[in-house]
Amino acid sequence: MSSSKTIHNQKRTLLETFIEKNLPKYKSIYASKQEALFILDLNGYFVKVNKTGQGLFEYTEEELTQSTYQQLLPEEFLHSVKDYYTRSINGEFLNFDCAFLTKTGAYIHLNVSNIPFCVDNQVVGICWTAKDITHFKNQRATYKKNEEIFRLVTEHSLDMILRADANGKVIYISPACEKILGYSADELVTTDFLSLFHEDDQEKAQGIRIEVLHNKMNGRELFQMKKKDESYVWIEALCKPIIHPDTEEVLEVICTIRDISERKKAENELKSREETYRNLVEHSPDAVIVSRGSQILFINKTGMELLGATAKEEIYKRNMFDFVHPDYLELALKRINIIKAGMATEFKEYMLVRTDGSIVEVEVMGIPTIYENQHAKHLIIRSVEEKKRTQELIINSEKLATAGKLAAGIAHEVRNPLTAIKGFHQLIQSESHSDSNKKYYDIINSEIDRIELILNELLVLSKPQELKFDQVELIKLLEDIKTLIHTEAIMKGIQITTSFDFNRLTLQADQNQLKQVFINILKNSIEAMEKNGEITIEVKEHGSNKTKLLFKDNGCGIPEHLLKRIGEPFFTTKENGTGLGIMISKQIIENHHGDFHIWSDENGTIIEIILPLQII
Structure with missing residues (x-):
């Protein structure tokens, strides 16, 4: 053990001598701001650290020379870095990525190159040149995270996600394609995607793709696409270009494709109902006006004719109250407030002023409604002049019927005695030779003739003569x-x-x-x-x-x-x-x-x- 320690001490001395002798030659490299430079002995102690290295670890050189590299390594990197270090001592030149702990305990990711220092054909130390790749690592981690999120979103999304390169070649299609179009993702990747669009939409789809690539802006459009079973489905496509941050070239286009068949069906049904409603209103025998405030938003043909206009524009450019007779303005305002409160009003008689200034008698009913997604008033207007004329006709008809019955009775009861009176009068007149009574006879004849005239007219009334055309x-x-x-x-x-x-x-x-x-x-x-x-x-x-x-x-x-x-x-x-x-x-x-x-x-x-x- 002591022999090994002695050898390491000797090699440490050789390393320090080597550094002292050669460092001035590599002063510019040592002073580099781009790369951190660490010189370590065989025991892993820091011997020399440049300013960049000190900045990375947030330690002074003096603090670092009291430490080994193992003390700065997180536990998960300890084994791998130690292995690289041992291999470098054995003469290997190695490059690896690892993380170190700074003085504040933060992780710093470095790309490290191991270079053995040799003196008299023996390794006396190791030189590390390191680059800070923390930002790159974070970006890569974020990218992986986003990629995972994208994968989860696309694979579980009800919308179909499609990625295509700038040439239109499909790179990726999410599994939702099978539910929307009936094709698997593998089938669609090898399919000419443009051919799936309805023939009426193919040119439009190609135009959207070109527009997105050229303008580098999002595009949105509705299309019909052919399913595997040859039926068609309505889709809404939102296309977004992915642009290179440096060259600003479009790398690919991502499209979100949503099945809107149900929405389109509902829209068509709503449009059909609206068209039916509009036709009913437009051809209603009653005048219909839809207004908001004093502005007339809609009037049907009957209303236009009632107000004496030749075109609807004549009505739309005028204030609604222009058509209300001054005597009825106060009543109109009160009833409008009732409609604003959400209640309907019953029919009420009004006097309206037509475009030519003439007056027309009407009855008006108001209903609160929604028009163009906003609250409005639905007014139903009926001319009462026709109703009054009808009532007069009914009354006259009843009078005629009564008069006919009365006339028939009078004619029958009067004609018979009148015939006798006339006969006897003519007889008396023929036998009378007195001129003094002649003028009275003439008067009697005249009045009898008048009575007969009245009776004849009564008979015409009670029993019209058959027409002979x-x-x-x-x-x-x-x-x-x-x-x-x-x-x-x-x-x-x-x-x-x-x-x-x-x-x-x-x-x-x-x-x-x-x-x-x-x-x-x-x-x-x-x-x-x-x-x-x-x-x-x-x-x-x-x-x-x-x-x-x-x-x-x-x-x-x-x-x-x-x-x-x-x-x-x-x-x-x-x-x-x-x-x-x-x-x-x-x-x-x-x-x-x-x-x-x-x-x-x-x-x-x-x-x-x-x-x-x-x-x-």
């Missing part, structure tokens, strides 16, 4: 009626003029009933006018298969409050009228599938009749 020369019929009425008109100083767009016009009608209508209209006009009045009869074309007749007079007109009642049974403005003439005339025209309208003001009255040329 035939070809009627309308222009000739009007000229004949003008001649018939002319004498009566001249007696009142009234001029009848005509304006026909046709020289001849034939239509299918019951001539006698049309004649009754036209005579009734002209007589009414004559009776309503003072002297020196004028009546105009116009015939115009109305579409391809109808004609329009206008009877205009410049009489005193009919007050607005009475005009609405014209046509009601037994309502008349004339002292000796029956209140049945206009009603029967209108009924005759409607039986001809025509339309009958009256307009009147202080400047006169216009009666419009529209008749089809052919009765289908």
Whole structure:
């Protein structure tokens, strides 16, 4: 033992002499800041340590020369480093990685080269040149950790992870590919991946790849891909380029591929439902408006027509309250607050102002809704004018039915005694030779004739005559009626003029009933006018298969409050009228599938009749 110690001491002395003699030659190497330099004796004691080495271990050279390398080694490296050291003493040049403990107890990883120092052909010491590889080791450990995390994530992810090089060659595919596409990873690695895209998407997929490589930015797109069973699946692909930190070249592209078939199906179903809902709303007989605040976001065709617009843009650029009559603004604001609170409102009558400034009566109902993912108001608007017209028609229909029953009873009960009275009166008149009673007979005859006229009109009302359609020369019929009425008109100083767009016009009608209508209209006009009045009869074309007749007079007109009642049974403005003439005339025209309208003001009255040329 003492002999071995003596030999080591001798070799230590030779080592120190060698260092003292040769160190000045290698001063620049010893002073290197890039590499740590350690000179150790055969017992493992530090003999010389440069500044870089002292910095690595955080010890002074004096502290290190009191220590052996074994004292700085973690336990897990002790055996391997000792083996390298022994082999170097035997003359081997070795390179190895190991870790040391610094003065603060931190790990420092070094790459060490063992160089034996020889004097007189015997190894007297060891020189270590070491580089700090702690950062590299940490990076490598992090990389391994990330790689393991990546492996765990990709292998257990429901999404398919794909790695491809810059040329598009597939490097890796995660196991999820089997669930999404039905292929194993090995099958896909050897497959032309682009060929799996639907033919309509192949060009788009190639374009995304080129865009990611060229712009070095992420790309996202939806595609259809073919499965192993030849069916197609909708996928969403997110592609990210991996860029070299120094050259900025794209090394590879990582794609995350997700099966979105269920989402796409849900989107298509939602889109279909939305389209169905939009069609229902768009073609609803009720006007529908969707608004937020005072802004109109949507209006259907019925609403556009109700407000008198020719295009929806006319509505969208205006404030919703522009269409509310000033008298109803306060009510509208109160009901809007109810809708904002999440409650629906019942139908309520409003007055709205159309785009042309005219007023329309409506009833409005409000419902809270969601539009474009935000709260909004769904307004249902119905015109009450049509409802009121329908109610009036029902009332008039009921009046007509009642009047018909009444008329039938009156005609039956009155006609028989009237016939007897008339017969006896004519007998008394024929036997009387007194001129003094003649004027009374004339009055009685006149009144009996009037009663018979009323009875005839009542019979028409209670049992309309059967129409006998035939070809009627309308222009000739009007000229004949003008001649018939002319004498009566001249007696009142009234001029009848005509304006026909046709020289001849034939239509299918019951001539006698049309004649009754036209005579009734002209007589009414004559009776309503003072002297020196004028009546105009116009015939115009109305579409391809109808004609329009206008009877205009410049009489005193009919007050607005009475005009609405014209046509009601037994309502008349004339002292000796029956209140049945206009009603029967209108009924005759409607039986001809025509339309009958009256307009009147202080400047006169216009009666419009529209008749089809052919009765289908």
